[in-house]
Amino acid sequence: MFESLTSKLQNAFRHLRGMGKLTEANMADALREVRIALLDADVHYKVARDFLDRVKAKALGQEVIQSVQPGQQVIKIIYDELVALLGTIHADLDLGGNPASILMVGLHGSGKTTTSGKLARLLHKQGRQPLLVAADVYRPAAMDQLETLGRQLGIPTYAPRGEKDVLAIARGALDFARSHNRNVLIFDTAGRLQIDEPLVQELVRLRDLVHPREILLVLDAATGQEAVNVATHFDQALHITGAILTKLDGDARGGAALSFRAVVGKPIKFVGTGEKLDDLEPFHPERMASRILGMGDIVSLVEKAAEAVSLEDARRLEEKLRKGQFTLEDFLQQLRQMRKLGPLENIMKLLPGGDEALQQIDLAQQEKELRRMEAILCAMTPQERRQPHILNASRRFRIARGSGVTVREVNDLLKKFNQMQEMMKKMGRFQKLMARMGGRMPGPWQR
CATH class of the missing domain: 3.40.50.300 (P-loop containing nucleotide triphosphate hydrolases)
Incomplete structure (x- = not known):
């Protein structure tokens, strides 16, 4: 979504962030890049012209806040103007009348x-x-x-x-x-x-x-x-x-x-x-402006997660994690719930800096890895997922054949799961220690 526009605006912002002081000359150079980005995005030329005029008037017509870098301030102005351009607030449907x-x-x-x-x-x-x-x-x-x-x-x-x-x-x-x-x-x-x-x-x-x-x-x-x-x-x-x-x-x-x-x-x-x-x-509008500027959209991501995971399930999972009772059955459920959020690429784009991270991560390989993990877990019986300690060599061989992977890949998954369990147990013990101390970290004399 808007990858080309976001990429071009990011390039323009790199110059803006380096500004120590705002002048008509350096503002003109930076806003020229923004203008080119908007026109390349097929934005109506009058809309682009009026947009940049407002940004320039606000940037040069106000005193720069001392604690904020001038370039960052201009980016904030561009964000505010984008929100205004897109409509300021969400417009609900008018569904009065019956029907x-x-x-x-x-x-x-x-x-x-x-x-x-x-x-x-x-x-x-x-x-x-x-x-x-x-x-x-x-x-x-x-x-x-x-x-x-x-x-x-x-x-x-x-x-x-x-x-x-x-x-x-x-x-x-x-x-x-x-x-x-x-x-x-x-x-x-x-x-x-x-x-x-x-x-x-x-x-x-x-x-x-x-x-x-x-x-x-x-x-x-x-x-x-x-x-x-x-x-x-x-x-x-x-x-x-x-x-x-x-x-x-x-x-x-x-x-x-x-x-x-x-x-x-x-x-x-x-x-x-x-x-x-x-x-x-x-x-x-405010969420879309944030996405366009490469700042992500955490609110939409949280809403997607809330739809995919019920509050009761989240509480039950938190209790299991705290008590160190997290099983492979729970792990499988978490994988499936994560898949409900959509492709990893869409999730990444909702995170701040997600577009830049996408260039460094092989998402196709990550998606393939998640599908492989789910296949391995599905090849286990419910008892094996609830009691991983019973997974001996013959069971692991059967699971590998049933999921189309090697025994080594099954062993790698179980090793990662065991490491995660150990980490959760340590966190649980740390929480208990903090609770006994009333939430205070121990001083050097108490260790």
């Missing part, structure tokens, strides 16, 4: 149908009762695709076969929602390869019939400035309430994300970060 309607609009190929499913899943997890409505009567198999997504998610889909009147579908969907207690309708509408008048007028008639609380424009983030031009046309015709940027995981530039709010004046509400139905995230 509330959401129109998903956009060009063909932007990902409307899949994003409709992702949004339905997100709302369902929040306690809503969504209904997917197949309002695309032109694309072959559009209704089939939406129904398939609905079955995968366990969410009902209204898709009347053979019906070609979009307004008739909408009326039927509203009746279905009221009779089946569905409080949010998500209309997957038709797209075109380009904006045309018949498409716009059909969407206008649909809007006037269902009175949607939200009209969300689904945009392919990789299209850059063109996505902003599309957004302008849709907004003029329909008065959209916000956007969902899709395929952000494959967008190394970031032009659409950085230009949308400034040009259209509407918030980005969600971003699609992958192909799975869970890969839809609320858009938080």
Whole structure:
């Protein structure tokens, strides 16, 4: 996500950090690099120009704090301006009314149908009762695709076969929602390869019939400035309430994300970060600005971890670790929970400095190692995982054959596990010592 932009901004920041004093001359050199980075990222040229004018005015128009390096202060100004450019605060969905309607609009190929499913899943997890409505009567198999997504998610889909009147579908969907207690309708509408008048007028008639609380424009983030031009046309015709940027995981530039709010004046509400139905995230400007500047996004990482691991499981694990009762069964559960967070590459990018670390770590090898460890653990019986001391030579040979590895690799895993157990026991003893002493470290005379 935005790898190219982040890399170029990091290069510009290296010069900024070395500044001992801010002057118009050295600021101009540093901001020229930032400008090139923004334009290379396909940010709208007027947006880039106004952004840099504000940064320069703030950097040269204030006294430099003595305790902060001037370069670091400029980076903070750039961060604040990025947050403002992206929208300042997270914009929630307006789901007032019963039922509330959401129109998903956009060009063909932007990902409307899949994003409709992702949004339905997100709302369902929040306690809503969504209904997917197949309002695309032109694309072959559009209704089939939406129904398939609905079955995968366990969410009902209204898709009347053979019906070609979009307004008739909408009326039927509203009746279905009221009779089946569905409080949010998500209309997957038709797209075109380009904006045309018949498409716009059909969407206008649909809007006037269902009175949607939200009209969300689904945009392919990789299209850059063109996505902003599309957004302008849709907004003029329909008065959209916000956007969902899709395929952000494959967008190394970031032009659409950085230009949308400034040009259209509407918030980005969600971003699609992958192909799975869970890969839809609320858009938080401050978190995205932090990611763009290579500072990571710890808050999102913590939220992902909270979804993958229940509080009760975490407490139970902490108790086992403290008592030195951590087993291979627990180890296997931890591996599986970590896999739920997604690929290691995505996790690394949420850590401060993660993009630089990615250049030094062979993540493919790390992923392979994790899969090998999981295979070894799965080849053991539950008793062997709970009581590793019973793993004699014949058992280890059987486990190696069952997991497709060598006996040496099985021995290496058990050796690492034993070392970890010893470390946990020492930490447990240290905690007990601290507790007896009331939390005080012993002085030299007490040792």
